[in-house]
Amino acid sequence: MNIIGRSIPRKEAFDKVAGVAKYTNDYQSPRMLHAKMVISPYGHALIKKIDTSKAWKVPGVRAILAGEHFPLTGGNIRDHPPIAVEKVRYHGEPVAVVVADTPVLAKRAADLIQVTYEPFPVVNSPTQALQDEAPLIHPNLGNYHKEEGVYPEKGTNIAHRTKIRKGSV
DSSP states (O other): OOOTTSOOOOTTHHHHHHTOOOOGGGOOOTTOOEEEEEEOSSSSEEEEEEEOHHHHTSTTEEEEEESOOOOOBOSSBOOBOSSOOSEEOSTTOEEEEEEESSHHHHHHHHHHOEEEEEEOOOOOSHHHHHSTTSOOSOTTGGGSOBOTTOOOOTTSSOSOOOOOOOSOO
């Protein structure tokens, strides 16, 4: 039987259309905790201060992670902290995470966290990132752990350059 070009009904389609499908958020368990992220409104900024004192006063708050040094993550270059430390590099980057007994309590506490930023110039395109006067998104680019065959260029926004030497221009 040739299925190319044919519509194949998905086994979960009826449940989704009928509104009875179960998603991860639909499951609850006793003593389950909930997290809410505080995200940066800036695309590039120094984090000057994170004040969590009011958030800790919300009943049911179990943990607040902010400015913690976790191992860096990433693909070929480990350049991405799970929670921003010292500076944010993109709009929406998490700067704190509140863990609480309920989603409402987590949000209430997250809304009370006050972050003071010093905005930096933003890089809006690859062309702008390559310019000599472009702000450095990762000033420590040359110091990150990297996979074999990846060559970041220190003092630039170039994480890796590939030279292709085939064919005719």
